[in-house]
Amino acid sequence: xxxxxxxxxxxxxxxxxxxxxxxxxxxxxxxxxxxxxxxxxxxxxxxxxxxxxxxxxxxxxxxxxxxxxxxxxxxxxxxxxxxxxxxxxxxxxxxxxxxxxxxxxxxxxxxxxxxxxxxxxxxxxxxxxxxxxxxxxxxxxxxxxxxxxxxxxxxxxxxxxxxxxxxxxxxxxxxxxxxxxxxxxxxxxxxxxxxxxxxxxxxxxxxxxxxxxxxxxxxxxxxxxxxxxxxxxxxxxxxxxxxxxxxxxxxxxxxxxxxxxxxxxxxxxxxxxxxxxxxxxxxxxxxxxxxxxxxxxxxxxxxxxxxxxxxxxxxxxxxxxxxxxxxxxxxxxxxxxxxxxxxxxxxxxxxxxxxxxx
Amino acid sequence: xxxxxxxxxxxxxxxxxxxxxxxxxxxxxxxxxxxxxxxxxxxxxxxxxxxxxxxxxxxxxxxxxxxxxxxxxxxxxxxxxxxxxxxxxxxxxxxxxxxxxxxxxxxxxxxxxxxxxxxxxxxxxxxxxxxxxxxxxxxxxxxxxxxxxxxxxxxxxxxx
Ligand code: SF4
Ligand code: SF4
Numbered sequence: 001x002x003x004x005x006x007x008x009x010x011x012x013x014x015x016x017x018x019x020x021x022x023x024x025x026x027x028x029x030x031x032x033x034x035x036x037x038x039x040x041x042x043x044x045x046x047x048x049x050x051x052x053x054x055x056x057x058x059x060x061x062x063x064x065x066x067x068x069x070x071x072x073x074x075x076x077x078x079x080x081x082x083x084x085x086x087x088x089x090x091x092x093x094x095x096x097x098x099x100x101x102x103x104x105x106x107x108x109x110x111x112x113x114x115x116x117x118x119x120x121x122x123x124x125x126x127x128x129x130x131x132x133x134x135x136x137x138x139x140x141x142x143x144x145x146x147x148x149x150x151x152x153x154x155x156x157x158x159x160x161x162x163x164x165x166x167x168x169x170x171x172x173x174x175x176x177x178x179x180x181x182x183x184x185x186x187x188x189x190x191x192x193x194x195x196x197x198x199x200x201x202x203x204x205x206x207x208x209x210x211x212x213x214x215x216x217x218x219x220x221x222x223x224x225x226x227x228x229x230x231x232x233x234x235x236x237x238x239x240x241x242x243x244x245x246x247x248x249x250x251x252x253x254x255x256x257x258x259x260x261x262x263x264x265x266x267x268x269x270x271x272x273x274x275x276x277x278x279x280x281x282x283x284x285x286x287x288x289x290x291x292x293x294x295x296x297x298x299x300x301x302x303x304x305x306x307x308x309x310x311x312x313x314x315x316x317x318x319x320x321x322x323x324x325x326x327x328x329x330x331x332x333x334x335x336x337x338x339x340x341x342x343x344x345x346x347x348x349x350x351x352x353x354x355x356x357x358x
Numbered sequence: 359x360x361x362x363x364x365x366x367x368x369x370x371x372x373x374x375x376x377x378x379x380x381x382x383x384x385x386x387x388x389x390x391x392x393x394x395x396x397x398x399x400x401x402x403x404x405x406x407x408x409x410x411x412x413x414x415x416x417x418x419x420x421x422x423x424x425x426x427x428x429x430x431x432x433x434x435x436x437x438x439x440x441x442x443x444x445x446x447x448x449x450x451x452x453x454x455x456x457x458x459x460x461x462x463x464x465x466x467x468x469x470x471x472x473x474x475x476x477x478x479x480x481x482x483x484x485x486x487x488x489x490x491x492x493x494x495x496x497x498x499x500x501x502x503x504x505x506x507x508x509x510x511x512x513x514x515x516x517x518x
Contacts (some may be wrong), residue, residue: 058384062396320375320384336370 005121021334034315036110040262047261048075050308051315058319085250090153097151102248102255105144109262111137115191116269119300123191124314130191131183134270135176138225141263142168145227145244148256152247160243163326168225170333175221177341180302181214182274195278202277208356215275217341222267222273223314224329226260230321231329268310272303278312279303413473413488414444416466418506425514426507428485430461437480442470460513464506469499483517 011031015024049072056063064071089095115130117123127133127280140262142165148228183189185206186197197203203211232243240246245256272278277301283291324332350356387393397406435443448462453464464486478486486506496502 054388057388060387060393060395062394065398077406221449297404316381316384316388320380340370 005119008122023090036113036124039113040110040258041105043265044258044261045075045079047265048078048257049176050311051261051318054312054315055253055319058316079254082250082254087250087252090247092153094151094153097147098247099252101144101148101151102252102259104147105259106255106262108137108141108144109259109266112263112266116266117191117195117273117278118303119298121192122300126190126192131179131189131194131274135172135179136268139168139172141259144259148248149244151257152244154247156242156246157244160240160246164244165205166326167227167231167329170330171221171224171231171337174217174333174337175225176339176344177345178214178218178221179270179274181210181341181345184345184349184352185211187352191273191278195273195280198277198280199283201283202280204275208351210344210351211275213340213344214348215271217337217344218271218275219310219313219317220337222271222331222334223317226263226267226314228260228264228314229287229318230323232323264311264314265307268314269303269307272306273312276306278306279301408490408492412490412492413475414491415473415489415494416477416506417489418464418486418508419484420508420511421514424508424511425516426485426511427483427514427517428461428464428481428507429483429513429517430459431482432460433480433482434486437476439474439476440470440472442467442472443477461507466504466506467502468494468503468504471501497514499516 002024012024012028019027052074053063053071055061063073064074067073067077083197089098093129114125114279115127115133117122117126145164145168146161149157149159149164152158182194182203186194188197198206200206204215245253248256279302281291281294281297281299281302283294399406418426418428424455430445430447432445432447435445444463444465445461446463446466447459449457450460451457473488475488478488494502
């Protein structure tokens with residue numbers, strides 16, 4: 001059967017046969033970069049279309065249905081429009097930072113891809129501090145947003161960026177706590193170890209109610225971290241006319257827009273890895289026949305379907321829940337999520353020490 | 359302290375349950391596409407069914423004898439908040455040789471109308487009503503100023 005790990009090892013061996021080690025490394029890095037960019041472009045097209053369809057159906061509308069069969073080429077047409085638009089830099093802007101900001105946001109999203117296991121034995125860089133790496137890098141993305149807000153020289157942008165700073169820094173804590181609870185259960189920071197520890201059941205089910213609470217907190221916190229409604233303080237179309245990207249147009253705006261969706265994909269991929277077993281197939285206890293059928297589905301399909309399920313849940317949130325004010329937003333974090341997640345972490349530690357989980 | 363904790367957990371419970379209620383409804387809409395209310399307008403022009411209370415423009419009702427029920431009382435003109443209606447009256451001499459007020463022109467400015475329905479409610483004889491037409495775009499604004507009573511139409515017998 002065609003497996004992603006076979007493809008990657010085939011590329012590696014065939015390259016090593018002909019080239020020196022350094023050039024193999026360089027070539028492979030180029031391939032990975034190209035693959036990542038392709039993945040981003042594809043994800044952008046798919047997720048934006050998915051968002052528009054999901055929002056339409058939730059709001060009893062039809063959604064895009066003119067460009068191509070059932071409107072599937074709508075996002076491609078939109079992208080074409082954005083590419084053709086003039087890349088406009090406002091007069092009073094800090095030109096250098098203004099142009100740099102979208103790339104910072106994008107590159108951070110790209111770095112975050114590294115430790116994610118897309119399929120069995122298929123990750124760009126399965127480093128031993130994978131989870132730590134993710135939490136560390138993801139907090140840098142706020143710099144890109146602050147940069148955009150500051151460089152635009154616009155009150156709305158600056159306000160949006162500042163809000164986003166406050167928001168990401170606050171919610172990072174509870175997201176970190178939720179991630180930490182799985183790390184406590186697994187006893188490892190490496191993504192492959194975390195996935196392997198779920199071979200007999202996903203942590204969401206194995207860790208009793210505290211794991212469920214951690215999962216819910218994780219979903220809430222990452223929704224806030226990716227600046228999505230109901231926590232879209234940074235953009236706040238209704239108050240800040242677009243927040244930190246008010247002044248952006250054309251392809252630079254498209255990069256921010258894309259980064260939002262890429263970030264959703266990444267946080268959902270991490271959520272799926274930590275709580276839903278990553279690429280691990282769904283197994284039920286001793287049902288050998290059932291488990292065997294489940295094993296037959298390729299691991300990449302498992303990973304992607306779990307990730308897309310979480311993405312759908314986050315979209316569902318967006319089109320259902322009312323927006324929060326900035327003070328309510330911070331109140332939710334500091335008065336509710338943080339104490340609960342701290343207490344929850346304590347419970348999980350107890351479970352892990354006593355070995356009460358399955 | 360205890361009451362505080364009670365309130366704290368009650369708040370959480372209420373928040374979660376009300377959010378779940380919302381998600382249940384939107385989840386229902388997401389999975390039941392028959393609820394979709396979008397009309398694919400130019401495509402379904404032949405089968406388009408408008409809601410009963412849709413208001414497109416004010417029309418005057420005429421029967422087969424080219425008679426209407428408008429007495430020219432101007433109640434609609436007074437009711438209209440935008441000055442959309444202008445009633446121009448004339449005096450007719452009837453069979454007994456008496457002068458009688460009758461409508462000459464019911465001028466209706468569709469371009470000013472907000473479809474508020476107040477004129478229809480105000481009319482004591484139900485002479486006008488809202489029609490369901492909606493394709494009103496024209497190339498000349500003057501085409502939107504209409505005379506609602508048809509030429510040579512008369513007041514129906516017995517309507518005061
Ligand atoms: S519907 Fe309202 S605005 Fe239009 S003519 Fe009647 S009263 Fe005036
Ligand atoms: S339409 Fe009705 S309210 Fe208006 S002038 Fe005629 S009778 Fe009076």
